[in-house]
Amino acid sequence: MTTDFIIVAYNKPDYTRLCVESIKRFWTLPYNIYIVVNYLDKEKEINYFKNLYLNDKNIIVLEGINQSSTTIHGKNGEFTQKYIDRPGYVDGCKIASGSWYGAWATNIGIKFGKGKYVCVLDQDTIFLHKNITKLIQLSEEYSFIGNRWCPGSVFSYLGVNNWEEGMVRPMLSFAKREFYDNIEKEKYVEKKIWRSSPWNCDYRDMAGNLTWYVEQKGLKYLVLKNSYRDRFRKDNGLWKQHLLDIPYGEQAWINDTPVFFHATRGGYRNTQALERWIKESENYLDID
Numbered sequence: 001m002t003t004d005f006i007i008v009a010y011n012k013p014d015y016t017r018l019c020v021e022s023i024k025r026f027w028t029l030p031y032n033i034y035i036v037v038n039y040l041d042k043e044k045e046i047n048y049f050k051n052l053y054l055n056d057k058n059i060i061v062l063e064g065i066n067q068s069s070t071t072i073h074g075k076n077g078e079f080t081q082k083y084i085d086r087p088g089y090v091d092g093c094k095i096a097s098g099s100w101y102g103a104w105a106t107n108i109g110i111k112f113g114k115g116k117y118v119c120v121l122d123q124d125t126i127f128l129h130k131n132i133t134k135l136i137q138l139s140e141e142y143s144f145i146g147n148r149w150c151p152g153s154v155f156s157y158l159g160v161n162n163w164e165e166g167m168v169r170p171m172l173s174f175a176k177r178e179f180y181d182n183i184e185k186e187k188y189v190e191k192k193i194w195r196s197s198p199w200n201c202d203y204r205d206m207a208g209n210l211t212w213y214v215e216q217k218g219l220k221y222l223v224l225k226n227s228y229r230d231r232f233r234k235d236n237g238l239w240k241q242h243l244l245d246i247p248y249g250e251q252a253w254i255n256d257t258p259v260f261f262h263a264t265r266g267g268y269r270n271t272q273a274l275e276r277w278i279k280e281s282e283n284y285l286d287i288d
Contacts, residue, residue, distance in 0.1 A: 012123065246263055
């Protein structure tokens, strides 16, 4: 009944630290945590996590991908990612290198783990309540569970107009391991867009492959109640129920209990926003 948590750590160790702390605090069932470290300075960054979790036998630190050549450093520690041609393709579609390498590192974590369940988490996320363990019960009915849905048609039918249309976004993605094993076994691949493994790809493909696969196979999947789009409503709807005061954040519920929070990034990745996320998360988790 063990759950393997996969977290790709890159450049913001406090984010990963808080995500791990929330798992330890609220996941009351057996688990292992696999931290896959994408790095600028391999020895420094990998050793940081190994030393931090030296006495936590169920936290495993893995070497990820070297991102030093594609990271653009800005002022006050801020950074962005270069856009690159999609590795293995000549379709003219450029992607954020961090997204590609993040998916690649996720693949490393999934293949290393052996648990019955797999939960992939962005590093800028935390759990909010012990009811998050109900994901296991939900996985008996649904092929996979995600935290947000982006309306539209997945890939705009192999187009590149909107990278996030028609798919479940995987800031949280939960499924039985057999779900990923079946995808890998079947090599369910459309050669123009998908590679031999649905995880060796950029974030659009990573999320899109899962959505496309279950729709083609007629499998049931679940998107949790989520506040993301309520920020555009005049009354803000679910956004007013956030437990953390994070502008542009998103919260997810299971059975009307808030269980998950994602800081979101995009144009809001700046030093002030990063510090606010750390402070709010530490306060919520009661970390000194």
